[in-house]
Amino acid sequence: MRIDPQEGADESCDAAIGATFPTIDSVADGLRSVGYHATRRLATAVFLALRMNRPLLLEGEPGVGKTELAKALAKMLRRSLVRLQCHDGIEQRQAVYEWNYAAQLLHIRAAEAAGEGGESESAVYDTRYLLRCPLLQALLTPAPGAILLIDEIDRADEPFEAFVLEYLGEYQVTIPELGTIRAEVSPITILTGNRTRDLGEAVKRRCLYQWLDHPDAQRELSIILEQVPNTSQALGEQIAAFARRLREGAADGDFHRVPGVAETVEWARALNVLGISELDPDIVAETAGVLFKDPDDLDALTPERAAGLLRASTAFEQ
Ligand SMILES: Nc1ncnc2c1ncn2[C@@H]1O[C@H](COP(=O)(O)OP(=O)(O)OP(=O)(O)O)[C@@H](O)[C@H]1O
Ligand SMILES: [Mg+2]
Structure with missing residues (x-):
């Protein structure tokens, strides 16, 4: 299965955001209207992330509004929020997709009972049996697209971080049995971290960055x-x-x-x-x-x- 981006879909979405939020002040006001109080510096970072279509990496002390910003952005832009909560030992398959083995097995049994054993193998790798984890779900969210929150990425290990980096570069994933799935509309991505470890330079380079302090x-x-x-x-x-x-x-x-x-x-x-x-x-x-x-x-x-x-x-x- 291959889902190609619609012609100009990204641009038209950016244009829509640009028209509704043409200035940094309008972003700050938009966030305030959904209950989020941003500093001018944070509003600028959000404005740029939206305009430049770049992921925004937020680091800071606990409870300073990192996760809340992604939620507020989803409300402000009326998009669905897709959240990947990272943790120690998180693996790629928990982030992207899993096959629903129980449903696949039932399919095979039913096919065998009906005397159709031969074709059942390819039929079990059908999107019906695909469990969409957050990174895949974000890709498949139809226009206007999702807000993807990759929360507490510093809790994941470095190989997982490298995998996320690859994802952020292409906004596509490959499922061996189905092929490559590309985002119809690139999600607006917010990554958060508490600096439990230093993130790699490559991730920082790809993202816009903000350090969030406690509010005044x-x-x-x-x-x-x-x-x-x-x-x-x-x-x-x-x-x-x-x-x-x-x-x-x-x-x-x-x-x-x-x-x-x-x-x-x-x-x-x-x-x-x-x-x-x-x-x-x-x-x-x-x-x-x-x-x-x-x-x-x-x-x-x-x-x-x-x-x-x-x-x-x-x-x-x-
Ligand atoms: N700028 C803000 N505007 C409005 N509410 C805020 C703001 N900052 C924090 N809050 C409030 O504080 C709560 C905690 O914020 P949040 O969960 O986003 O913290 P966090 O930075 O993600 O912390 P942690 O690192 O522990 O995950 C939110 O539920 C919200 O009620
Ligand atoms: Mg948080």
Whole structure:
């Protein structure tokens, strides 16, 4: 089976995106309209990735919005999101396709029972029995195409990374029994990593690159207020300022792992459930399990330490 790209399909899709999102600001606004708050630098990277049809590699601390960006992009462009979650030991076949052996066996049995044993062998290698894993699914997504998220690629090993690189170069895969399958429309591809290992230069060369930091206090406040709308402005500011101070403390070696945006949003939710409208040292210490997932960090956030951090949380002071 060979699926050839439609004449000009890629170009026309790019043109459609270009018409709807003609500027970096329009990309930033589009992302904001689906709940994602991007810095100007990230919006620029997304704009270029869309315009230049290049994969975008995002690295950064946990919980800074790498995975969320791909989800937001899918919503913004109204495309389906196809996600390949990488992990230690992931193999090519889990990423591309597998044959549905049980269904193939049933086919053979049925054919034998009907006295058609001879033709069953080629018939079992039919697309009906093909299980489409994410990389194949992304290729076969009809226009306008998919957003392909290759999440946490640093968790896969180097041979797998090399295979992904080959895929990104051609957007095609070969299935020995069926032939080469090429993308009708190249997916818009986002790769993410946490730098658990250095990715190869070749992957970096092929992709546009962005390092995502924790948001500044103002952006974090906007995210909190949007995701937990019954949070008051004052409490939102306290949470965002406190999170920023915690992260600065981590740079001084006070904590092992500081909270990402996911945790601060969850903290706002928890404080709402508890009916709390203002942070104080005891409340911070009592609810620290929402922010920290490390026993040493939990122990370190005593009421006294929390009091010091609250005093030093000055991000929104005039
Ligand atoms: N810029 C942002 N705009 C809106 N929401 C955000 C943003 N950044 C983070 N979030 C929120 O934080 C949560 C965690 O983000 P996400 O899962 O994308 O982190 P990540 O960088 O992929 O982390 P990890 O490395 O642990 O996978 C999201 O579900 C979202 O609610
Ligand atoms: Mg993620």
